Amino acid sequence: MVAIIDYDAGNTCSVINALKRLDVNFELTSDANKILAADKVIFPGVGHATQAMKALNDKGLVDTIKLVKQPLLGICIGMQLLCDFSVEGNTRCLGIFDAIVQKFVPLAYEDFHKVPHMGWNKLTSTEDDLFAGIDDGAYVYFVHSYFVEENARTIGESHYNHPFSAAIRKDNFYGVQFHAEKSGAVGQQILQNFLEL
Amino acid sequence: MLAKRIIPCLDIKNGRTVKGVNFENLRDAGDPVELAKRYAEEGADELVFLDISATIEERETLYELVTKVGEQINIPYAVGGGISSVEQTYKLLRCGAEKVSVNSSAVRDPKLIKEISAEYGSQCMVVAIDARQVGDKWVVHTHGGSRATELELFGWAKRVQDLGAGEILFTSMDHDGTKAGFAIDALFQMNEELSIPVIASGGAGNKEHFKEVFEKANADAALAASVFHFGEIPIPDLKQYLSAHNIEMRN
Numbered sequence: 001m002v003a004i005i006d007y008d009a010g011n012t013c014s015v016i017n018a019l020k021r022l023d024v025n026f027e028l029t030s031d032a033n034k035i036l037a038a039d040k041v042i043f044p045g046v047g048h049a050t051q052a053m054k055a056l057n058d059k060g061l062v063d064t065i066k067l068v069k070q071p072l073l074g075i076c077i078g079m080q081l082l083c084d085f086s087v088e089g090n091t092r093c094l095g096i097f098d099a100i101v102q103k104f105v106p107l108a109y110e111d112f113h114k115v116p117h118m119g120w121n122k123l124t125s126t127e128d129d130l131f132a133g134i135d136d137g138a139y140v141y142f143v144h145s146y147f148v149e150e151n152a153r154t155i156g157e158s159h160y161n162h163p164f165s166a167a168i169r170k171d172n173f174y175g176v177q178f179h180a181e182k183s184g185a186v187g188q189q190i191l192q193n194f195l196e197l
Numbered sequence: 198m199l200a201k202r203i204i205p206c207l208d209i210k211n212g213r214t215v216k217g218v219n220f221e222n223l224r225d226a227g228d229p230v231e232l233a234k235r236y237a238e239e240g241a242d243e244l245v246f247l248d249i250s251a252t253i254e255e256r257e258t259l260y261e262l263v264t265k266v267g268e269q270i271n272i273p274y275a276v277g278g279g280i281s282s283v284e285q286t287y288k289l290l291r292c293g294a295e296k297v298s299v300n301s302s303a304v305r306d307p308k309l310i311k312e313i314s315a316e317y318g319s320q321c322m323v324v325a326i327d328a329r330q331v332g333d334k335w336v337v338h339t340h341g342g343s344r345a346t347e348l349e350l351f352g353w354a355k356r357v358q359d360l361g362a363g364e365i366l367f368t369s370m371d372h373d374g375t376k377a378g379f380a381i382d383a384l385f386q387m388n389e390e391l392s393i394p395v396i397a398s399g400g401a402g403n404k405e406h407f408k409e410v411f412e413k414a415n416a417d418a419a420l421a422a423s424v425f426h427f428g429e430i431p432i433p434d435l436k437q438y439l440s441a442h443n444i445e446m447r448n
Contacts, residue, residue, distance in 0.1 A: 012291065013264070013267055013290075013291055013292055013293035014267060014293045014295070016293075017267045017268050017271075017293055018271060020268065021271065046290060046295070046317060046318065046320075046321060047316070047317045047318050047321075048315065048316065048317065048318045051315075051316060051317075077318075106392040114391075114392055114393055114394050114417065115392060115393065116319060116320045116363050116364075116393070116394070117199065118199075118320065118363065118364060118394050118417070119199050119200060119201075119202050119242065119243075119394075119417070119418070120199070120200045120202070120242055120447040121198070121199050121200065122198065139200060139447040139448075141272070141273055143273070143295060143296075143320040143321075143363075144320055145318070145319060145320060145363070159198070160199060179273065179295070181271070182271060182272055182273045182295060183271070183272075184237070184271055184272055185271075187271065188271060
């Protein structure tokens, strides 16, 4: 059973649809016992860090997530919330990763970069098992204005203005900044890999 | 490097895909779910669904259609048409949409942009702007292009960016359906003035038009409908052509 954390701040339907296409059993839940008993946990997210943390607090899920021992995959905001702190609304997050979520700053010189970073970009340095069978430089779909800097936990890179963490891992906690559930065949393979960890 | 996006747009009326010329004379262009599926398989980078009858008929977007599309495809899509509240946005994101697009309701109530982006982040907030040139001025229109406003395109675009829009979908009503190319000058100016991505819409007729809008107007994405719906430009051919001209494409 895969538990999808339900905290009213996620793109849960996209994740549900992706899991249906992969033909796996899942449950959308905010029940701590079910989350802790699941084989895999997916922590989705679209939205604002402050609202998302508030929703997690309201549902009493902050400690639950920290207690998860099985593979957990944070997606987009889900990944960012696994970090210490986000400059989006100056929000204290879950603190699993010793990292700060920063904001992209548009550059007005040379190659003009816009914010949000929105669209398909290359995923590189993909040695982790999460990316088994994925070509270095495969395109995945990003939509975000905030990012996690490259750090010791980075397991996948992307580049926008500068390199940033497209994916991070600490023990059983995985985070992907891109929307694996919306990244076509490549994303589907990554989700499949996660489910097989 | 971020790839330029090719976005088929599905204008929806009564659950069918339709396409008109200059926002009028609508032709049936098929079942939206089937089309969406085909485009995803052919390499479309994103989809946009616009319920074009929604505002006029004061009807909410078709949630069931949005849900069905999400079940069938694994690429991102935005939904627009008649969205006028944070609650509707929540429902659509919950149905599987990545983004919502607001148009008339943002003109009527600009703080809606701020409310939605504050609640769900600016990345899901697309503001669609329809405009036509009147004399030397680009005038913003609402209600499916049927009503002129007092707003001037570039000022309005800057304002929606400041209010928290994450992307602008600009349709030139003068170019829409003509197949004579995109509104390059206006798009270029928008890209110069804005720090959020701009989707170019209206006027695509051949592959060169797409090349032009990326090279000359520096658009982040190009949107078209009929050239895709009626098979005039197959998406794989288009992407291959653009790649061959050194425009970054997801392959």
